[in-house]
Amino acid sequence: MGSCLISKPDYTTLLDAEIKAYLDLSASLYPEGAVDFDIKVQRALYDTMCEAFHAPYPDGVRSHDTIYGGVPCRRYSCGGSDAVVLYFHGGGFVVGGLHSHDDICAEICARSGYTVLSVDYALAPENPFPACYNDAYAAYDALRRETSGPIIIAGDSAGGTLGAAVTGASRVDNRITGQVLIYPGLGGDRTTGSYVTHAHAPELTLADIVKYDRIRAGGAHEVELDPRYAPLSDLNFGNMPPSVLITAACDPLASDGETYRDRVLAAGGKAVWFNEDGLVHGCLRARHSSARAAKLFGRVIAAITDLGQGDWPF
Numbered sequence: 511m512g513s514c515l516i517s518k519p520d521y522t523t524l525l526d527a528e529i530k531a532y533l534d535l536s537a538s539l540y541p542e543g544a545v546d547f548d549i550k551v552q553r554a555l556y557d558t559m560c561e562a563f564h565a566p567y568p569d570g571v572r573s574h575d576t577i578y579g580g581v582p583c584r585r586y587s588c589g590g591s592d593a594v595v596l597y598f599h600g601g602g603f604v605v606g607g608l609h610s611h612d613d614i615c616a617e618i619c620a621r622s623g624y625t626v627l628s629v630d631y632a633l634a635p636e637n638p639f640p641a642c643y644n645d646a647y648a649a650y651d652a653l654r655r656e657t658s659g660p661i662i663i664a665g666d667s668a669g670g671t672l673g674a675a676v677t678g679a680s681r682v683d684n685r686i687t688g689q690v691l692i693y694p695g696l697g698g699d700r701t702t703g704s705y706v707t708h709a710h711a712p713e714l715t716l717a718d719i720v721k722y723d724r725i726r727a728g729g730a731h732e733v734e735l736d737p738r739y740a741p742l743s744d745l746n747f748g749n750m751p752p753s754v755l756i757t758a759a760c761d762p763l764a765s766d767g768e769t770y771r772d773r774v775l776a777a778g779g780k781a782v783w784f785n786e787d788g789l790v791h792g793c794l795r796a797r798h799s800s801a802r803a804a805k806l807f808g809r810v811i812a813a814i815t816d817l818g819q820g821d822w823p824f
Contacts, residue, residue, distance in 0.1 A: 638728020697740020
């Protein structure tokens with residue numbers, strides 16, 4: 511269906527008052543068009559925004575910075591489970607780090623009871639692709655050598671991209687008991703689906719995605735054919751671990767979750783896709799101020815917990 515036949519979404523009705531308030535606060539700290547700002551300015555603004563939403567650690571959670579595979583990481587612990595969540599943060603491969611998703615990782619740790627290892631992979635443009643992937647895989651490889659328990663791979667946005675890429679490259683490791691990808695960019699068809707319907711969505715537009723991709727690629731050609739860059743370009747989806755895709759309905763990336771699910775199912779694997787109504791890209795930050803975002807985060811926690819136990823309730 512051509513884009514001319516698709517009506518423009520009315521975000522005044524699709525989004526509720528809580529999400530609109532979240533968007534207003536976000537925009538006051540990280541304004542529309544920030545993707546075009548100087549990289550240092552972008553990072554400073556993004557850090558300020560994330561700090562404004564930062565929540566205190568839940569009781570019992572401890573963290574310390576460490577190194578895995580030569581990559582800076584932050585390890586969160588709260589109990590005796592041997593399961594580990596390997597988490598990759600979002601930020602378009604340009605902004606973010608251990609600080610931006612610190613409270614999110616602490617809450618995943620507390621609510622699942624699992625250790626969480628957050629990876630501070632190299633950012634573009636200083637470190638163009640495949641530097642981000644190389645760091646992500648190096649951290650995973652060091653973790654798998656250290657632990658004998660289950661590994662759940664998770665990440666949001668750009669981190670979801672890296673999570674899927676690492677999972678695809680590591681599917682022979684039967685200790686990866688599953689992956690949870692939160693509004694990931696997986697390299698889907700940008701001429702259809704949510705890429706067209708929500709091309710001008712709040713928080714993330716198709717133009718933003720194109721700009722971030724250009725920065726990440728750093729001038730490299732045909733990277734969209736590389737599964738490390740665009741996981742949906744993989745020609746083989748066999749032997750994938752159980753996969754949970756959780757997307758925001760008002761997000762140009764939403765269709766990637768559906769497409770990835772369908773590829774895994776077609777290859778005989780287990781996969782499920784949840785597309786949460788009335789939510790926008792980046793809504794993890796709204797989990798304490800929006801009932802809808804809290805529901806999405808609840809799905810994340812439940813999926814991680816189930817996969818760590820080897821359960822598939824879907």
